[in-house]
Amino acid sequence: MSIEKKNQKLPRWGMVIDLNKCIGCHTCEIACKVQNDVPLGIWRSWVKEIEKGVYPNVVRAFRPTLCNHCEDPVCVKVCPVHASFKREDGIVMVDPHLCVGCRYCMSACPYEVRYIHPQKGILDKCDFCHFRVDEGLQPACVEACPTSARVFGDLHDSESEVAQLVSREPVQALKVDMGTDPHVYYIGLDQTTMEVKREVEFVWDK
Amino acid sequence: MGQIVYDVHYQTSLGFLISYYFYLTGLSAGSFMISTLSYGFGMEKFKPASKMGVVTAVLLLLLAPQFLLMQVAWPVKSLWHNFVYLNPLSAISYGAFLLVLYPLNSIIYGIFMFKDNKKWTKFFGLIGIPLALAVHGYTGWILALGVARDYWNTGLMPIVFLFSAMVSGISMMILMIMIRDRFFTKEKVINREILEGLAKLLGWLLIVDLFLVFCDYSILLYSGQEGQEVAHFMLFGRMAFGFVFMENIVGKIIPLIIVMIPKLRNNYYLLVLAALMNMIGILAMRIVTVYGGQVLPLM
Ligand code: SF4
Ligand code: SF4
Numbered sequence: 001m002s003i004e005k006k007n008q009k010l011p012r013w014g015m016v017i018d019l020n021k022c023i024g025c026h027t028c029e030i031a032c033k034v035q036n037d038v039p040l041g042i043w044r045s046w047v048k049e050i051e052k053g054v055y056p057n058v059v060r061a062f063r064p065t066l067c068n069h070c071e072d073p074v075c076v077k078v079c080p081v082h083a084s085f086k087r088e089d090g091i092v093m094v095d096p097h098l099c100v101g102c103r104y105c106m107s108a109c110p111y112e113v114r115y116i117h118p119q120k121g122i123l124d125k126c127d128f129c130h131f132r133v134d135e136g137l138q139p140a141c142v143e144a145c146p147t148s149a150r151v152f153g154d155l156h157d158s159e160s161e162v163a164q165l166v167s168r169e170p171v172q173a174l175k176v177d178m179g180t181d182p183h184v185y186y187i188g189l190d191q192t193t194m195e196v197k198r199e200v201e202f203v204w205d206k
Numbered sequence: 207m208g209q210i211v212y213d214v215h216y217q218t219s220l221g222f223l224i225s226y227y228f229y230l231t232g233l234s235a236g237s238f239m240i241s242t243l244s245y246g247f248g249m250e251k252f253k254p255a256s257k258m259g260v261v262t263a264v265l266l267l268l269l270a271p272q273f274l275l276m277q278v279a280w281p282v283k284s285l286w287h288n289f290v291y292l293n294p295l296s297a298i299s300y301g302a303f304l305l306v307l308y309p310l311n312s313i314i315y316g317i318f319m320f321k322d323n324k325k326w327t328k329f330f331g332l333i334g335i336p337l338a339l340a341v342h343g344y345t346g347w348i349l350a351l352g353v354a355r356d357y358w359n360t361g362l363m364p365i366v367f368l369f370s371a372m373v374s375g376i377s378m379m380i381l382m383i384m385i386r387d388r389f390f391t392k393e394k395v396i397n398r399e400i401l402e403g404l405a406k407l408l409g410w411l412l413i414v415d416l417f418l419v420f421c422d423y424s425i426l427l428y429s430g431q432e433g434q435e436v437a438h439f440m441l442f443g444r445m446a447f448g449f450v451f452m453e454n455i456v457g458k459i460i461p462l463i464i465v466m467i468p469k470l471r472n473n474y475y476l477l478v479l480a481a482l483m484n485m486i487g488i489l490a491m492r493i494v495t496v497y498g499g500q501v502l503p504l505m
Contacts, residue, residue, distance in 0.1 A: 043214045052208035061208065065505070074353055080298035081284075081291040100287050101279025104298055106219035110354035112504050115217050121279030141414075174505075178354070192208035196432075196503055 009155035012054050012090045012129055015142070016165045019190065021149035024049055024062040024136040032066075035129060040116035044126040045141055050191060050192045063193035064150065066141070067092060067113045067126035068174060068182030075105035075114065083123070086161030090155075093127045096120070110178045130151070155183065218500050223277040225492040228345045229374070230270035232367065232488065236375010237265035238312060238334060240404070245319060246331035251403050255379050258386065260316040262378070267309045267341070274305075297348045304341040311337055333472035342371045349499060356433040357440075358499040362422050366385035369415040376408045377461070377481035384478060396474065405477060408484070409465040412458050418456065432502070440498055446495045457487010 015186045024047055032038060045066035053059055067090050076084045076092065083099035086092045099122040106114045106123070117124040129139035137143070142152040153162035165171070171185035174194065241259025243252040275281035288302040315330035346367030349411040381399060387396040426437040440449045459482035464470045471477055 012268050041215075042217070045213045048213045050208035051211050060211065077295045078297070078351060080296040081287040082293050083291075083388070087301040098287060098291055099280075100284035102277075102284060102298060103219040103279075104296070104311055104348070104352070106217060106502060107352040107358075110504060112216040112354075116279065194505075195208065196435075196505060 010088050010156070012156045012160055012183070013069065013133060014090065014155040014166070014185070015066075015069075015128075015139075016148045016151045016162050016169075016171060016185045016187065018151070018165075018169075019062060019186055021147040022047070022062045022064060023147055023149075024060060025146065027144045027146060028064055028141035028150060031140040032126070035132075035140035038093070038124065039118055041118055042112075042124060044115075044124065048150040048193055050190070050195075052190070052192045061190035061193050063186070063189065064141075065111070065113065066184060068111055068126075068180065068184045069126075069128060072179060072180035074108045074110065074178070074180055078104050078108045080104065085144060087130070091128050091130050091133070092125075093130060094123045094125060096122045099123050110180065111182075176187050216503055216505075218497075220496050220500065221277060222493065222496075223273045225489075225496045227270050227273040227277070228367070228496070229341050229489050229492045230266050230301075231345055232371030232492070233375050233378055234263045234266035235272060235338040235371045236373070237379055238338045239265070239372060240375060240379050241319075242331040242335055243296075245324070246335065249258060249403075251399055254397055254400055254402070255383060256452070257316075257319060257384055258314060259379060260319060262382065263338075264309055264312045264316060267305070267312065273303050276470075297344060297351050300340075301344050301348065304337065304344060308334070308337045308341045339368060343368050350494065352499065354504055355495065355499045356429060357426070357436040358495075362418055366415070366418050366422065369411060369418060370488050370491055373408060373411045373415055373458075374485055376404050376411065377484040377488075380404050380408070380477065380481040381485075384474065390408045395446065398472075401477065405465040405471045405480075408480075409462060412462045412465070412484075416454070416458055416462070419458075432504070436502060439502060440494070445494060445498055445501070448490050451497070453487050453494055454488035456483050457490060458484070461487070 007084050008108050008156055026047050029043065029046045033043075033067055035139055036044060045064065048063045050061045051058060063070050069090055071090070073084070073086060073092050076086055080102065081100055083095050084092065084105050085095065101116060101121045101123065103116060106116070114125045118121070129137075132139060138152050142150045151161050151165060153160035155163050155166065157163055165187070166185055170189055172189045173182040173185050176182065237259045240252065241256040241263065243249045244256050249423040252448070278284045287301065292299050303393075311330060311334050315327060315334050318330060319327040343364040346364035350360060350363035352358045383400060384396055388394060423437055423441070426433045439445055464476050464480035
């Protein structure tokens with residue numbers, strides 16, 4: 001985690017998702033769709049659901065997913081036209097005027113959170129609702145979450161809830177081995193939600 | 207352990223158009239190499255293939271980027287954004303330059319060749335070789351830098367691409383020489399010597415290519431979870447027809463047997479068959495490689 005280093009005066013936005021609180025209601029998913037006008041067929045943030053265990057000992061595990069706003073984002077490195085970029089405060093964004101829709105970043109991001117907008121042909125991804133954040137508001141998903149499972153804030157500010165959760169709780173980020181240094185942390189992340197079930201068909205599909 | 211109840215679909219990023227683009231640049235780089243054998247390296251017996259080689263190299267390389275542009279959502283914007291907003295860390299940026307420089311150099315090289323100017327032909331031919339290597343090597347490099355995917359992210363990728371480019375280029379030249387000699391010359395005799403030379407070259411390059419595929423897969427099978435799953439998927443899963451049968455048996459092993467046994471290779475029908483099968487096999491390889499890298503979800 002590289003939260004400590006770099007320019008301490010600027011904020012470093014990040015998110016902590018407490019999966020013990022998550023009830024899998026998909027409100028964040030819908031809020032994001034509405035706020036950002038995300039068309040059918042693509043998502044900026046969603047909740048993956050897994051059923052695990054053997055009856056009668058079964059449980060559902062959830063994993064809200066979004067762009068991890070990596071400190072060392074592969075998507076930014078591979079973009080040939082500087083359309084993907086990282087703001088000083090850590091938000092990874094796409095400039096729609098620069099993007100040419102080559103999709104290279106989609107094949108390079110280890111988290112598969114990038115989509116091509118079906119109508120615009122440019123890249124669409126979570127940007128932490130940067131326009132809300134700039135106005136001092138919370139991202140739509142955070143504000144909509146009924147159980148406050150999602151916590152958003154400045155990781156540089158030791159008073160903020162995110163910074164305290166990250167220092168106090170056992171947190172885990174996704175695929176840290178990719179060297180991307182993701183800045184979305186999970187409390188109580190279940191292993192099954194990270195497993196890739198390639199053989200299993202989605203129940204959803206049937 | 208668990209059963210996925212809900213997850214969203216990911217989008218595949220690169221499609222068939224990219225496979226065709228890779229295939230055509232490969233053919234172009236391969237035929238360019240053949241054309242430099244006589245002027246650049248003084249192998250006189252390959253001279254009858256030189257002019258044909260350079261003309262096909264140029265034509266194919268004018269055609270190939272069209273597929274790339276069709277894949278890109280904003281083709282016109284990409285033409286100038288690639289130069290104006292260049293990101294030196296991205297493999298695609300270099301491709302934009304190579305796709306301009308390589309055809310230009312090939313055209314100049316071809317003009318000197320048709321004017322019979324040996325000195326300058328050699329000069330531009332030798333400049334063209336690194337360019338041809340780069341223009342095709344970088345396509346493998348693009349995939350290799352898609353770091354999220356174990357199937358692509360290997361140092362072998364650019365080399366595998368180069369060798370498959372050369373074999374498909376040679377096969378194409380064999381076919382073209384036969385057609386030209388048989389139908390478009392006065393004597394209607396096929397130049398046996400050059401075909402023999404190209405067939406032998408094809409054989410050795412196929413051996414290297416098969417060796418590289420073996421290295422790639424033997425290492426994948428012992429690597430991390432994703433690598434193993436991709437390898438199983440390619441060898442025994444849904445891609446087995448494309449990868450094992452089309453790419454390797456049809457595309458490489460049968461042609462290899464034909465071109466390595468003098469009796470079979472001297473039969474023109476079999477040689478045509480070998481060249482055709484190899485060209486189809488390499489097309490299958492491009493599709494399998496582009497598709498196989500992204501077919502398994504990562505998360
Ligand atoms: S999660 Fe993917 S899209 Fe988001 S910053 Fe990291 S590499 Fe880029
Ligand atoms: S799709 Fe857009 S953001 Fe992604 S690499 Fe291409 S130009 Fe960059």
